[in-house]
Amino acid sequence: MFIHQIPSFIPALFPRFTWSKLADLQIYLTFDDGPTPEITDFVLECLAEYDAKATFFCIGKNAVENPSIIQRIQAAGHSIGNHTMNHSNAWKMDYTAYQADVIQCEEVFAQQQINSIGFRPPYGRITRKMYLEMDRVILWSVLTGDYNASLSSTEIIDSVLPLLKPGAIVVMHDSVKAFPHLQAILPAILRYCKEQNYTLSAL
Ligand SMILES: [Zn+2]
Numbered sequence: 001m002f003i004h005q006i007p008s009f010i011p012a013l014f015p016r017f018t019w020s021k022l023a024d025l026q027i028y029l030t031f032d033d034g035p036t037p038e039i040t041d042f043v044l045e046c047l048a049e050y051d052a053k054a055t056f057f058c059i060g061k062n063a064v065e066n067p068s069i070i071q072r073i074q075a076a077g078h079s080i081g082n083h084t085m086n087h088s089n090a091w092k093m094d095y096t097a098y099q100a101d102v103i104q105c106e107e108v109f110a111q112q113q114i115n116s117i118g119f120r121p122p123y124g125r126i127t128r129k130m131y132l133e134m135d136r137v138i139l140w141s142v143l144t145g146d147y148n149a150s151l152s153s154t155e156i157i158d159s160v161l162p163l164l165k166p167g168a169i170v171v172m173h174d175s176v177k178a179f180p181h182l183q184a185i186l187p188a189i190l191r192y193c194k195e196q197n198y199t200l201s202a203l
Pocket of ligand 1: 032033083087122123
């Protein structure tokens with residue numbers, strides 16, 4: 001069984017990190033791993049259709065390859081956050097190398113005049129050192145699992161919609177791997193949020 005909701009004890013263990021935001025009728029959609037040609041543009045079109053703002057946790061390498069998509073994200077009023085230069089796994093490398101990868105992404109952002117709103121560790125992998133030393137780390141409260149080929153899009157939608165509560169931070173991916181599900185779940189989430197009168201905001 002795929003667990004879409006973060007068990008409450010995990011945020012309790014890491015209270016300094018942002019896992020959700022208690023806000024009246026606001027939901028925060030986030031898209032990790034882009035920018036990706038065509039797929040990020042699909043997301044931008046869907047968001048525009050619903051007058052929704054969102055946050056993109058971009059991989060530095062992808063930002064270097066797709067500066068025009070970065071410009072479109074920014075021009076549309078969405079936020080951008082750091083997701084490392086190379087989608088590094090904090091559990092598989094030492095902290096110094098990991099930190100260097102985060103800084104490299106930040107440097108790309110500086111070159112592209114991106115004002116990063118924070119950092120999301122790839123795979124949600126946290127270490128004790130990261131916890132003690134890094135600020136503005138943003139996780140999520142609802143994991144769609146859009147990258148998971150063993151789920152159907154309908155299963156994802158049925159599981160995720162009831163979890164869309166005020167202040168929820170929802171993670172999706174503007175990546176090739178997630179696109180088969182994303183095409184179905186993003187319009188469904190946007191429609192549901194509109195029906196429920198949620199405002200979709202950037203972090
Ligand atoms: Zn990622």
